[in-house]
Amino acid sequence: MSQGYFVTGTDTGIGKTTVSCALLHAFAAQGKKVVGMKPIAAGSENGKWLDVEHLLAASNISVTRQQINPYAFDPPISPHLAAQQADMEIDLTVIHHAYQELSSKADIVVVEGAGGFLVPVNQQQTGADLAKLLNLSVILVVGMRLGCLSHALLTAQAMRAAGLTLAGWVANCIDPQMLVLKKNIATLEQRLDCSLMGVLPFDKRIDAQESVKYLDVTKLNCYSIG
16 A cells, blocks of 8 residues: 655755655665646746656656646746636546646655645645645655744644644755854754654755665654565
8 A cells, every 4th residue: 555745845945855855765675656747837947847857756656747747837926816817727536636746656656746835836725735635644844944933833733733644854954154043953852743854964966865874764753665
């Protein structure tokens, strides 16, 4: 039976893709068949969606871009606004069907959300609704910078309100000038009801494959090694 995780973050641009790919590499190193999924991508560069390309490269089963990325939009804006500009609406059932197809092929599916947890995806639903529809435990990536404590705790509160399980969290050090970094991490360790899976240091030279050594997937609340 396949396992799936929904990776979200305290904001956009805080390392969800790096963490998602690192998770895929970590699971693959344990002999798992893995695939990454980016249901909604907004923001292309030279005709490519880099998040999707990275997830595709980190997967070890044969899938197409369309299978792992049902919705792709050029402007780097909220999914619901990008869809409006394209004169369409994002249908979560389309994403659900794509996820089921991937989960039938892989042992582990890592789903990377768009933006923050409550980002609107259409006129009625948010990223939280997507995670709930897919019935996935959530991994929270916290971009360590001023203001992240409130962002992280509010996100965790929203997860609980949605009836979702917070499986683990990752501290990503995106601001090298952040004051009292260790104390901020300790505060979140005390207040988030899940394990800290790892701390990614600030180093632009570190890619997802190298980031694996900073993560411990066995700390996931609901991870089965077998």
